[in-house]
Amino acid sequence: MNKDQVLAAYEQAKEVFKQQGVDTEQALAQLAKTPISMHCWQGDDVKGFEIAQRELSGGIQATGNYPGKARTAVELRADMEKAFSLIPGAKRVNLHAIYIDSEEDVDRDKIEPRHFERWVTWAKEQGIGLDFNPSLFSHEKSDDGFTLSHPDAEIRQFWIDHVKASRKVSEYFGRELGTPSYMNIWIPDGMKDQPADRLSPRKRLQESLDEAISEKIDTKYHIDAVECKLFGIGAEAYTVGSNEFYLSYAATRGTALCLDAGHFHPTEVISDKISTCSLYIENMQLHVTRPMRWDSDHIVSFDDETQAIMREIVRNELLDRMSIGLDFFDASVNRIAAWVIGTRNAQKALLKALLEPVAKIKAAEQEFDYTSRLALMEEAHSQPWAAVWDYFCLQQNTPVGPDWLEDVKAYEKEVLAQR
Template identity: 65%
Template sequence: MSNLIEQSYELAKQKYAALGVDVEKALAKMDQIKISLHCWQGDDVGGFESENKELTGGIQSTGNYPGKARNAEELRQDLEKAFSLIPGPKKLNLHAIYLENGGEFVDRDQIEPKHFANWVAWAKEQDIGLDFNPTLFSHEKLDNGLSLSHPDKGIRDFWIEHVKRSRRISEYFGRELGQPSVMNIWMPDGFKDIPADRLGPRKLLKESLDICLEEKLDPKCHLDAVESKVFGIGSESYVVGSHEFYMGYAMESKTLLCLDAGHFHPTEVISNKISALSLFVDQLLLHVSRPVRWDSDHVVLLDDELMAIAQEIVRHDLLDRVHIGLDFFDGSINRIAAWAIGTRNMRKALLLALLEPKAELFATEKSFDLTKRLALLEELKSYPWQAIWDHYCEKNNIAVGLDWLDEVKQYENDVLSKRG
């Protein structure tokens, strides 16, 4: 460890100790927090189901930066590079369209664990867990923008079978890797214009979900989550799976509730929902993204909302009840850099939250010393957390500062530029 980084770290430790913060304990907690990276950043949500698959269901990735992954081997290679730039425990979140079918088309209602065996073997090599998602978009049976809420029973049955098979694949992940796979169910069902019947599709969606989840799976291997959205491209006026629908469904069915940072009104934030929902649902799943005027899935910044999300989790001792996943896809910049920037920012936000003098902050609030509360929170913004972050990276053999960018540029020159 370099002398300068170690000296800065020791000085920072002393400064935080004066506030009653044990930096070593904070870093020990950091080493217990898993962040689930999303595979779809690496290929712009294309997947490997078939070539030239058109994105539908309101999904849109912009940009044409060279070198995107064209197959599972290239995607795993890129992920390994990204992992080498990010400190701390990780998982990988897979969508069903990232199966390996040996060149033969396998429809969504026919997928099996064997189509993901290579991913499991790779995850064991990387010592990471896997999460999963059924893919209820970019398919001809997303008919008129509807899947599980479609009035045609045949279409609903197709998607129900897909979700059922996805759950078994998720359980397979958990059983093989010795940690739960969180499987998140999201579908884009909705209407562009105002519907006459808002209730009917929601009844059908509830019935479909009940059938999807009727098989009891081992929670040590598999956890179900459901995810809402306020609107999407092509469903601007009505989304079947609204926040209210899924909040009620999660409480009734005892599933996890997924909060996506981009799936609410532009003036809403998910940080403010975490503590409220923690009183009513056992576990939450987060999809941490950054909306710009809409659910645009930009790379997350170390901004106020990201820090507030981390603070809510840490301040209220919810680390064992909140699963942190990322969800952004930017094809306009180097895709590996996007993973590195976004995930490092998520972990930085967690570090900042872990370095807060929580007991003192809570005490000042309970005594209504609101002046001191404000002064403390503002002063903490300029405390030397960066020195602790640099120490954490170096301790984990991860590039410090912007050195990781040099590694990305070299990888781009050696690998990505040769993909054509």
């Protein structure tokens, strides 16, 4: 589709939405300023760049051996820049502590802001914010299946110190980049078979977290978040950091809550949880992913749940309290294409939600006119939102439709194939 066709289709769509009381220009402006936090670990299969290279553990697996994965932080940043050029709108980058960029061999309890200076310099050049995560997996001190809830006080303290150090890195990001860094704490702690004592590990986790986040940090720079999980590989019977644990913790400690689309029972969806959590939790973080088989972390598609998540955020006017991030890792396809597909799908779902006639739908519901409510919701699916998306891509100087794939293929031939 050429430029004139995109513009003509947009003008027609603009009129259609105007008749529904929807301002497309306002929707586009909101989409343009809403960043999606793109996760760095898709680019290298969650290996990181610590000098002491370790095998993946903690129930994390990246399957596939597609050629060209990033081997260094320099390569990873170059790959992300390529993805940025094909994704419209605002972006952020979400880093794990294992993505340290330093020649110094430092263990995780000793990381400092200076070990991530190159990331900050790059983020300034790109005009983006950074988010952060302590990495409580793939380490010899997590081999027992426990970290912050470990019965050994010394091991527990190591991970407490790692979280403390990570908070300083996150604060550094926020100060340097002028936008708060969401720092999400996830741990793999749990048991493969039924435990005799479910309470003690949770008491230890509570105490460890309290100590780890005891120092007050201005939320202008840093926001703590905690993330639950239903179960993991090697922790099928019992997960210390359950939904009830972290929801209660966030509500009583004032942290943000991270909801991961793959971390619940297969019949549960986080779109249904957002409104409830918003009553008790000020800030929320989302890990948008596709749990094809529970937490399988497939590339985000334009599926029902991704659309439902974005509708809940928009309908309830929660965008200013929400950090939207991605979390998937697929080593069976071109990793840059995975970023582009997943991020653009998240943005498409958000735009579609922004183009709903929300006021009309809510008014019908308040009048108990459920017929009109259902009709308006269903008709919204077939409105010409795709024409508005194409216009947004054109407006943002990024490829329209599948044209971006040619750029990825060329980059694969010229760069990835040489690694």
